[in-house]
Amino acid sequence: MGSQWSRDKVYVRALKEGYRSRAAFKLLEIQDRYHIIRETDNIVDLGASPGSWLQVERELTAGIVVGIDLSYIPPIENVISITGDFTDQMMPETVRPLMPFTSVVLSDASPKLSGQKTYDQARAIELGENALRFAEKILKPGGNFVVKSFQGQDFNILIGAVKEHFLSARTFRPRSTRRGSTEIYIVAKNFIGNERNRETSINGTNETEGPL
Numbered sequence: 348m349g350s351q352w353s354r355d356k357v358y359v360r361a362l363k364e365g366y367r368s369r370a371a372f373k374l375l376e377i378q379d380r381y382h383i384i385r386e387t388d389n390i391v392d393l394g395a396s397p398g399s400w401l402q403v404e405r406e407l408t409a410g411i412v413v414g415i416d417l418s419y420i421p422p423i424e425n426v427i428s429i430t431g432d433f434t435d436q437m438m439p440e441t442v443r444p445l446m447p448f449t450s451v452v453l454s455d456a457s458p459k460l461s462g463q464k465t466y467d468q469a470r471a472i473e474l475g476e477n478a479l480r481f482a483e484k485i486l487k488p489g490g491n492f493v494v495k496s497f498q499g500q501d502f503n504i505l506i507g508a509v510k511e512h513f514l515s516a517r518t519f520r521p522r523s524t525r526r527g528s529t530e531i532y533i534v535a536k537n538f539i540g541n542e543r544n545r546e547t548s549i550n551g552t553n554e555t556e557g558p559l
């Protein structure tokens with residue numbers, strides 16, 4: 348009971364601090380632990396509505412912040428919002444002209460749940476794979492990536508795919524996650540580069556981390 352009570356308090360605290368949802372604290376925890384956002388980073392946030400992660404990002408960087416969601420994102424000062432589907436192949440081309448380079452891609456996107464566990468899990472993994480594909484197309488070498496997923500079937504496939512593209516990848520479950528949820532974040536740092544820019548990629552060992 349104590350735990351559930353303290354988690355409800357998280358929501359009240361979020362509102363008190365002016366955040367649109369309790370999700371803000373998940374990103375703050377990730378940032379506290381992994382320092383994925385630096386103060387001049389340009390950020391693309393996938394699945395960004397209602398916008399609490401965007402509020403946190405706006406506080407952490409002086410760079411450009413872009414949020415994309417299927418749902419309308421109520422305006423936030425100095426944040427560019429796009430209503431659309433980030434899995435659309437043309438979306439990276441829509442975002443590219445908005446910033447000279449992209450240093451961080453974050454995805455807190457989750458599919459609408461049907462209640463059918465296996466089906467929902469498969470769709471969540473697919474959405475995570477799409478977020479990775481988006482990041483591969485747009486991130487600069489050395490960039491960082493965070494993606495929400497759910498533990499279960501095929502989760503190892505997703506983290507394996509992330510590890511192929513980043514020098515480090517860890518899994519992280521924020522304390523502010525609801526009890527009983529299988530939600531988990533993959534936090535990946537130092538994008539190795541895509542075929543187009545791999546030659547300019549930074550050097551280093553192909554370190555992989557995390558309890559998997």
Ligand SMILES: C[S@@+](CC[C@H](N)C(=O)[O-])C[C@H]1O[C@@H](n2cnc3c(N)ncnc32)[C@H](O)[C@@H]1O
Nearest residue numbers: 370394397398399400416417432433455456457
């Ligand atoms: C948990 S909410 C995100 C909360 C957000 N991080 C915040 O702090 O306010 C998940 C969002 O993912 C969005 N989403 C799911 N699939 C998407 C897609 N293919 N393209 C864009 N947004 C998507 C949903 O519309 C939903 O708003």
